[in-house]
Amino acid sequence: MAVSSVRPYLLFGGRCDEALQFYQRALGARIGLVMRFSESPDPVPAGMLAPGFEKKVMHCELHIGEHLVMASDGPNDKARSSGVSLALTVGSEAEVDRLFSALIAGGQVEMPPGPTFWTRRFAMGTDRFGIGWMVMVAGEPPAR
Numbered sequence: 001m002a003v004s005s006v007r008p009y010l011l012f013g014g015r016c017d018e019a020l021q022f023y024q025r026a027l028g029a030r031i032g033l034v035m036r037f038s039e040s041p042d043p044v045p046a047g048m049l050a051p052g053f054e055k056k057v058m059h060c061e062l063h064i065g066e067h068l069v070m071a072s073d074g075p076n077d078k079a080r081s082s083g084v085s086l087a088l089t090v091g092s093e094a095e096v097d098r099l100f101s102a103l104i105a106g107g108q109v110e111m112p113p114g115p116t117f118w119t120r121r122f123a124m125g126t127d128r129f130g131i132g133w134m135v136m137v138a139g140e141p142p143a144r
Contacts, residue, residue, distance in 0.1 A: 032061035085132030
């Protein structure tokens with residue numbers, strides 16, 4: 001059996017609605033389907049959800065460019081994505097700076113925008129939701 005696709009599935013520990021709005025503003029992302037735990041066609045298993053999570057996001061779709069990212073609040077405020085970064089490839093150095101600045105507002109810069117041996121401009125950091133981002137310009141690396 002061949003794998004037909006791989007899609008990131010992010011967990012926000014109760015902040016998914018806030019994250020969706022943030023990515024909509026920062027990236028121009030489009031919010032698709034949003035389903036809350038209270039809207040599940042099947043009952044949520046007893047004891048699975050933390051108190052107050054009934055109205056939280058069970059599943060949603062976020063379209064970034066041509067790509068689909070899925071997300072959820074998870075069952076409690078401890079559910080978080082870690083150990084993974086999302087990489088964005090953009091068309092210009094100015095776009096690297098613009099998107100990185102928007103994504104990292106309230107987060108942490110790990111590598112500020114600058115040239116590398118593999119691309120003319122690259123930046124890396126973690127946003128306010130704990131999601132890692134790498135933003136780079138498409139095309140040939142700089143001449144060495």
